[in-house]
Amino acid sequence: MQTKRLLLVEDDRTLADLIGFTFDRAGYDVTRTGDGEEALILADEINPDIVILDWMIEGISGIEVCRRLRRRQDTANLPIIMLTARGEEDDRIRGLETGADDYITKPFSPKELVARASAVLRRVRPAIAAEKLDYAGIEMDLAAHRVRRDGEPIDVGPTEYRLLRHFLENPGRVFSRQQLLEAVWPHSEDIELRTVDVHIRRLRIALGANGGSDLIRTVRSAGYALDAEGSA
Structure with a gap:
């Protein structure tokens, strides 16, 4: 199961420590802020x-x-759970109408919050909880660490595998080189942006080894996307 990235926005340090610890133990990569x-x-x-x-x-x-x-295009569908001490029905409705996917009132059980987060992810972004990823004929078995395209095995290196996995989890979404560095490379601060181009090229070669069309769309001045429709 992949490591899921959680952004925790909570200015109560004690509560943030408790939530962060619980999600860390549940396999999440937690980033915190109170602002x-x-x-x-x-x-x-x-x-x-x-x-x-x-x-x-x-x-x-x-x-x-x-x-x-x-309101932002790149975060319009981002799963959001609201935390609040407000328990009135009008406040809950306001939170959900603003765009929250779920709403939990303090005090609460951190384990329940993890369960609610998992439920939201399964509903809103099912690929995050999947053991296999599938898009436009590309199949990635996360347990076996294997990739196929139209049923044929594809040989990809470790970095290309991580890059392809990130694309498969977010099909059609355009990522800048910087975003790809931060998502795919463990120590992105030490890597040059042009490194992304090198591995994109290698991934394209691997995916096209059996004569398949190029599914990686280059968006000028923006970045790259795995997009069957845009690359057709």
Whole structure:
């Protein structure tokens, strides 16, 4: 099962420690902040799989952070769970209408929060919880660490495998070179941007080894996407 990236936006340090510890033990890669403005920046930088967002935080409110994330094209479908001490029905409705996928009122069990996060991911981004990824004839078996295209085995190196996996988890989405570096390379600060181009080229060669069409779309001044329709 893949490591899922969680952005935790909570300014209560004790509660954030507890939530972060619980999600870390559940296999999540947790990034924390207690500031709304920083949360919006981190959403771009780390490309989280899910956001847990407190209503009352420093800077702009959690409800406004949720609203802004929903307005952005690249985070419009990002799973968001709202945390709040507000238990009134009108507040819950407001949070959900703003775009939250789920809503949990304090106090709560951290284990329940993990379960709710898993449920949201299964519903909103089923590829995150999958053992196999499949798109446009490309099949990736995460347990066996194997790749096939139209039933034929594809030989890819470790970095190309991670790159392809990231694309398969987000088909059609355009990623900049910097975003790909941060998502695929463990120590991206030591890697040059042009390295991404080298591995994209290798991945294209591997995927086209049996005569298949090029599914990796280059978007000028933006980056790359795995896009069967755009590459047709």
